[in-house]
Amino acid sequence: MSTTSPRTVVFVCTGNYYRSRFSEHLFNALAEQRQLNWRATSRGLKTWMADGCGPISRSTVERLAERGIHLNGNFRYPISLTEADLEDAHLVVALKEAEHRDMMAEQFPAWEDRIEYWHVDDIDCATPDDALPVCETHVEALIERLAGNGGY
Secondary structure, eight states: OOSSOOEEEEEEESSSSSHHHHHHHHHHHHHHHTTOSEEEEEEESOGGGGTTSOSSOHHHHHHHHHTTOOOTTOOOOOOBOOHHHHHHOSEEEESBHHHHHHHHHHHOGGGTTSSEEOBOOOTTTSOHHHHHHHHHHHHHHHHHHHHTTOOO
């Protein structure tokens, strides 16, 4: 791996409790396995929606464990997206365009068209058993793209 600072991808969802956190941890594990000089973090656009839920979704922790990624109690609470997060990132991915494009336009209008959007449903539209495998597919494809220097 390079000794230069890693490039950063920020995964963004609504509460920073479920989908973006899963993507962050999966990405970091896969990037390390592939010795990619990339590191992920995650943020939320409306983290208050996860207030009272705890630090991270149980479904996220369980699905990561099934993949051999153990957080060992190393949990943090959701963090809100900031302008600095956007400026410091090499890539920003919002997990569901239909959900997050309007939030980006409202909160960070200069960034609405500068980030990548996926389509991973939230709990209101899909169960974790349905949504997290979609996250996996997207994260794995992103890792492959970055490993091949796909424009980054």
